[in-house]
Amino acid sequence: MVTITEAYVDAAALNAAAIKNGRDLVKKNSFPKLCRSEDGTLLFGECKGSGKEPYRCSADWIQEDSPVYRCSCPSRQFPCKHILGLMYAYTSGKTFTVESIPPDIAEKREKANQREAKKKEAAADPAAAPPAKRKSSKAALAKKRAAQLEGIGLLEKLVRQTVQHGLASLDAKTLKLLGDQAKELGNYYIPGVQAEFRELLEILAGAKEREGVYTLVMDRLLRLHMLTKRSREYLEARVQNPELPMDTDSALEEQLGHAWQTAELKEQGLLERDASLLQLSFRSYADTARGEHVDEGVWIELGSGRIGMTRNYRPFKAAKFIKEEDTVAAVVQTKELFLYPGGLNRRIRWEDMTMREPEAADYAAAWSHAIRSYAEALKSVKNRIKHPLADKHPVLLLHYSRLGRTEDSFVIKDEQGRQLPLSDTADFGQAATVLLSQLDAVWTRDGAVLVRFSHDWSTGRLLVQPLSLITAGGLIRLAY
CATH class of the missing domain: 1.20.120 (Four Helix Bundle (Hemerythrin (Met), subunit A))
Structure with a gap:
């Protein structure tokens, strides 16, 4: 069975209100029945509702990387607060009685197994596969x-x-x-x-x-x-020429309204297999020009060191019905990591995943990918932002030999002795540098800092905002 932690349940919730409501159900002892299967792949139970009959809810991990949540309540939010409460009850140490899998869930599992078997048969024998869906005319x-x-x-x-x-x-x-x-x-x-x-x-x-x-x-x-x-x-x-290949070197197709499907990304070779990712930073903000809330995570792929972005868009008018992403502390492992067309910090996504607690080796791997020459980093950033259509806020992981404070600001120093001042930027919306004064001495030497660059148009200078700090043994987030 997958390891269920509070962070895991938080990540499954639709938004912060759903998290609170789920936790409140546990505090109020709203679950008269809490059960689990003998093999630990299923949690199920009953939760008191507004009617006479309790709501029957379950969380099924028969496929560990693709959990199935079920509830008899009429809520349009999913997973609903009853399912979240069920999982929070488990993480808080409530007693779960071992019982047989309910017949209705056993039947649904069997149907899912049959569908999976048919998929495998189709993959093994393409001639027997059903006709492909009709493409747009x-x-x-x-x-x-x-x-x-x-x-x-x-x-x-x-x-x-x-x-x-x-x-x-x-x-x-x-x-x-x-x-x-x-x-x-x-x-x-x-x-x-x-x-x-x-x-x-x-x-x-x-x-x-x-x-x-x-x-x-x-x-x-x-x-x-x-x-x-x-x-x-x-x-x-x-x-x-309608047969011309799509532009996969930039984000132009996405700007023109194309919603990339995973099948398209795979067909274009925009795919990395067996990836392990660690989230280094997270923020949610309102993009009024797009009319959407944006949940943005910054991730490092521990094998390659690539810095990528996850972005979850929630239109203002439908925000309460769309899952609100949250910060993730665990290491995400996925068999297929999809890469959107773009520049330095590509948008990334995955379909199925498993999560595990980060280890010292994961932090060490992230730290090892940090750029050690500021001259090299600044040259790369300046060359990129000169292009009118480039991302104006590239994110890099920089190594520092020392992190300290001058009269004017906090600075980081590379191994060649070059310094970079750190500062907050108004467009980011979160203050971070003030937190640097609270660091223990161990964090001021031989570390790595995730930074976001901005161009100050009034002075012509590059501004460098710190987002997180990494050493070979840990991670401190300044934006989360």
Whole structure:
């Protein structure tokens, strides 16, 4: 049976409210019946509800990396608070009686086994496999591409209007009009491009003095110009030749609204097998330009040292029905790690996984991948952010021989003696450097720091925000 910890249950919960409600059920002794199977792969029980009959809930690990949760309650949140409460009862040491597996669950297990057997037979004999699902018709794809091109044309028009008005003369009424027109971009299957323009309008609307954000606005205008230019070239090429391969060297397809499926990523070779990952940092924030909450985790693949990102998008209107991701302390092991097209810090995902407690060897592996030359790191970052369409906030793991404090700031020093000042950045939304003053001395030597770079447009300097610290024996998160 999988090792169930409180962290494991927290990670399964839809959001923080679900965690609280599940824990409250245990505190209130709402489970008159708590049972487990003899082999430990099934927890099941009954929980008091608002009606006469209790809710019957279960957590099934017959397939360890793909748990199945069941409950008789009508909740649309899943796993519901009753299932979470069942698991919290187990982690808190409540007594679970060993009983036979209920007949209805045994029947569902048997049907699942039959489906799995059929999949294996199909994989072994492709000729016997059922017909593949029909792909989208060429006519539908051509229609979508034409709509996207029309949307790009509308965006170009809006950008011209913004510039022709003059940045200094854009009043609230004009910005609202442009914002209303920007909403129309949602009809053209280009959500990422639409978000870029709405973010520009937010910067202009929120600036007390336009002169203070002039450089930033010009950068965003350049980015929009390059994005529309490249999008138009790409879409026109795909219209002329629908057989052209998809762009897997950048995030352009995703910006144009394509939702990558795991089958597509596997077909493109964007896959790494038998990966072990350790989460180094986590944050949730509201992206008002996209109209979504974003749960963002920063992970290191312990074998290769690759720094990747998980991003869970929850639209504001449907956020309460979508699982809210949370920080993960365990090591995640997956047979297939999917890599999205992109740059330095690719978006990653997995379907099935197992979790285990991190060991000293895991921290040592992460620490060993840290970049030891700041000159090399800064050269790489500067070359990347110069490109208008590149990610402006690359994340790197840097080794430091010393971490200390000067009169102005905390600094890290590499083995060549070069120093980098650390500072908080307003766009990140979390203060971290203040926590460095609480470090024990052991953390100030021969460690690694996960940092997020930002470009300060007012000074032209690179800002370096610390996110976490790693030594060969442990991890301290400054953002979680």
